[in-house]
Amino acid sequence: MKGVYALTEDIKKEDVKEEVAETTEEVVEESNQPSELEEAQARAEEFENKYLRAHAEMQNIQRRANEERQQLQNTVAKIWRKQSYHHWTTSNVPLPSKD
Numbered sequence: 001m002k003g004v005y006a007l008t009e010d011i012k013k014e015d016v017k018e019e020v021a022e023t024t025e026e027v028v029e030e031s032n033q034p035s036e037l038e039e040a041q042a043r044a045e046e047f048e049n050k051y052l053r054a055h056a057e058m059q060n061i062q063r064r065a066n067e068e069r070q071q072l073q074n075t076v077a078k079i080w081r082k083q084s085y086h087h088w089t090t091s092n093v094p095l096p097s098k099d
Helices: 002-032 036-090
Strands: none
Touching: none
């Protein structure tokens, strides 16, 4: 009878070894795939980079608009001064006196 029990225990040991091997293979396969946390962290990092790039682009657009506005104001002021000076010098209005 000892032989039958020993044979049964050997079969059980083999079954346990096979289950351990299958479980180990599953764990190895799962470890090769990124976990949900890693995927979420990667997506968060990607969104952060996109946000920072968009923010920098918006700042650049604002800076360029301010520079263009300033340049336009300077150009208009220069034209106005030239026209005013020309009108003042060519009109028959007497120059202000220094009294």
